[in-house]
Amino acid sequence: MNIAVADQQIKRANRLKATKLNNRMVTDYWDDLFKAKEEGRLVCWYEGVAINPILQAADIAWCHGEAMSALLAARNEEGPAQEAAEEFGYDRELCSYARTHIGCGVLTQNSTPESVSDLPRDSEVRKGLAARVPAPDMIISAYPFCSTGQQWDDMLYRQFGKKVPIFNISLPWIWGNKPSAKYMSGPEYREAVAFLVQQLRECITFIEGITGKKFDHDRLREIMGYIKRAAEIKVEAMRLCKAKPSPASFFEWTNSIAPVNFLPGGPDIVNYFEIKKAEIQERVDNGVGSAPVEKYRLFWDGIMNWNKIGWLADKFAGYDSCIVAGRYTHMGFWHETEVIDLDDPLDGMAQNYLTCPISISAPQMVDKIVEHCEYYELDGLILHGARTCRAFSYPQFLIAEGVGKRLGLPVAMFEGDMVDESFYKDELVNSRVEAMLEQIEARRARSM
């Protein structure tokens, strides 16, 4: 059997209409953020876990570093920020999200004149989207597992001349020393949750110190109510993709990360997922798939390649395959809604942060991936080793072995990156994917 490359170039994935609504909400969010300073609002920069509900409850505008970097890449505007970071001396092998966002920091430093001497002042790179991000009035660092995230914030703090107050939340990594350590249970886990809740409370005190206002816990409960509901509908909609052909793909879910990652918690995000779920249900009822022809159902492991979302969606559709689920999309972003107690949301928020796709170590991670592969009846795994995101890429050999051993699924492993296109080699991706599809075919032939 030969999987022809030529075939895969002529088919296009069926986009969900709801994606347009998502894109509009995202654009509105950024436009609103770019105006924050003019409107006298405080701005917080943060990376990692979604602490935005806390900021929203305190009327603080927020800029999520990864979201900013992803936005730039998705709009092909990452160049100026990356060049600014490179000019400052940051190596290309450093996390490209961090480099891009620190580059934004370099470009937006106009508002902190004391540290502007570091910048390429008259350079062309000052122009464009990256330079429009308002400079921070505070930085909150809350990165799960990956030390690079914390260092990224530390570098921003230094970049802004240590003038912007920073609050560090240290997230414990869920390792599991004892047999009692299970996914979301056991004394070690509870101790980690308690420590994180303690820090979130301190973070609220820090915010109160900056705003000079008492924190509105009722508002936080209300916001978390919307987020919880939106996330529940998201998960229900995802589960509908058990249908064959799958009505939506991993790429559609990456397109839906913003509403459960950094958009304001409110009726809009609930409405969005209701519309999306209804559209998916309609596809299920009519037997419409995300891929025009679905011969192979796949899992995507690794962070997204933001420069190439639409292109990759078509590429896989061209292989008559649908990537149905992924670690990035299906194992994070308020994925454990049932533990969010709206009377006292901090504990549930902490639990969601601590079980995000990089915060649990490999044994629990592999178990979860196996569950997804079984539920969605998948045939193989794509392992996208993001070169500058070691946090996401390190467990992939263990995933390949673990899932391979338990379910016998073949894998295609290749290097790429989240926002630095130069690490992606298309010919290599083609040959790895084609080899995997051939293995799937061989497996099917054997079982007939």
Next chain:
Amino acid sequence: MHPALGVLAEAARRPNDHARRWKAKTGRKVVGSFPMHFPAEVVHASGAMPVVLQESDDPITVGGAGMYPFFCGYTRSVVDQASKGDFDYVDAIMFGDHCVQILSAADIVRNRLPETQVGFYQLIPSLRDKWSLENSMRALDRLIEGIEETLGVTITEDDLRASIREFNENRQLIRRLYELRRTGAIRLRASHMQHIVKSSMVMDKAEHNALLRQIVDSVEPGADTLGGGLPVYVSGHLCQAPKPAVLDMIEDCGAVIVDDDLYHGYRYISMDMDETGDPVKAIANWYLNRNFGAPCPTRLDPGIDWDGWLLKAVDACGAKGMIVLMAKFCEPHYFYYPRIRKAFQVADVPHLLIETEHEMLGLENMRTKVETFVEVARRRGTPQRIAS
């Protein structure tokens, strides 16, 4: 070479063999750990020998099927050694460090050594928060419980205090050697210093202390032994020891390495622990204050600037310039280096960056760079003094 130094060099060159032999000879247990901040005193207090697992010189073979090539040499090598069975002598691995690459390697090592308990007791990376001390003490309590449970022993406060004393003595003896080198009273090549520090990470402390005492006692007050070499400071190379050949090459180019902040160097022995009072608190404070001894880019410490600290350190030891050794893919170092470069440019202190790889390529190319650097720094004379 002093015979004691020969023993240390041998242990440093072949740490796994040394620890394996020690175990066979004594019948005692060995606990491995990952760099760079693990308080090995706690393992020592249990009666087992703590060993900091080292990068090996061997090319990465089997481990290549467990880890992408874009990880630092230390982590790739550790995974490779675990995959090949080189850590067969280790009864357990305990660690508390935080760099994403160490954690990644640890998860793979745990998978490769299913029969070995690999325990993680995360030491809070943010050193100056209100809860940093309390959290560090909690992590240490859990570590002690973990060791007791895994090795079936009990660790008392007195055991901990005795280990702290023994480790402090070791650090003080090595610092004494550093002082003697700085003043020129003893001629030890930088690679010899590395053997001394590295062997301390993998040897029984009492034995190491005895050998160090022999070396210190053998020093005769003498003339300046710099021999006209250009005094330089070496910074960087975190978890992995620079290859001795690189240090030798630098010193063969007319430089003398008079001081450093290498992990396999001064960083390892820069701070002592309090020998009185609550030992767990003493260890926690040692950990939280380590940045005062040598700033670590893997920790968050808003008050400390590695760049400014390095300028002062270079000035204090009379070096005429600094060579930065950077291990390829070491992200914590990549993050900080631009600030270091800038600080040295602004202060007009000569400095040179050398990026190293596990596979040790391009020594000749490095030599050309170092020769040029030495020439330039020599012509420049005394660098501008740094305002303190």
